[in-house]
Amino acid sequence: MAVVYGSAKGLDLKHKQIVGQNTPGVPGVSETDEDYGSGLAVGDLDGDGAADLVVGAPGEDVGEVQSDGTFAVLWGGKRGLSGGTAVATGTEEDRVDAETPALGDFNGDGHLDLATGKPSAVRAVRPHHGRCEEPDPGS
Numbered sequence: 001m002a003v004v005y006g007s008a009k010g011l012d013l014k015h016k017q018i019v020g021q022n023t024p025g026v027p028g029v030s031e032t033d034e035d036y037g038s039g040l041a042v043g044d045l046d047g048d049g050a051a052d053l054v055v056g057a058p059g060e061d062v063g064e065v066q067s068d069g070t071f072a073v074l075w076g077g078k079r080g081l082s083g084g085t086a087v088a089t090g091t092e093e094d095r096v097d098a099e100t101p102a103l104g105d106f107n108g109d110g111h112l113d114l115a116t117g118k119p120s121a122v123r124a125v126r127p128h129h130g131r132c133e134e135p136d137p138g139s
C-alpha cells in the first residue's frame with residue numbers, strides 16, 4: 001500500500017511511504033488474496049497530534065481460520081507511519097468486516113473509537129495511547 005503525505009499545498013508526491021505486512025513493526029504476515037488495505041480510516045487515535053492509519057485486511061488468515069479478517073493501527077508520527085498494533089481479529093464464528101472501518105467518539109469519552117461490522121453485528125475497539133482494548137458490552 002502506498003501512503004502519500006500532504007502539505008499546506010496539497011499532496012506531496014516526493015513524500016511517500018510503501019507499507020505492507022512485510023514492513024518491520026507492521027502486524028501480520030503478507031499473504032496472497034488478503035486484500036490488505038481495502039478498508040482504511042484515518043484519525044489521531046493515540047492523541048499525539050499525528051494521523052494514525054487503520055488498515056483492514058478482509059482476506060487475512062489467522063492460524064487455521066481462513067479469511068477471518070483483521071484490523072491494525074499503524075501509528076503516525078513526525079516521520080510518518082511506524083509500527084503497528086493488531087486491534088481486531090476475526091474468528092471462524094465472528095469474522096471481522098475489515099472493509100468498513102469507522103472512527104468516531106461513539107461512547108462520548110472524548111477519544112476516537114473504531115467500529116466495524118454490519119448493523120446486526122457491530123464490533124467496537126478502543127485504540128488509545130498505543131494500546132487497544134475491547135469495550136465491555138454495556139459501555
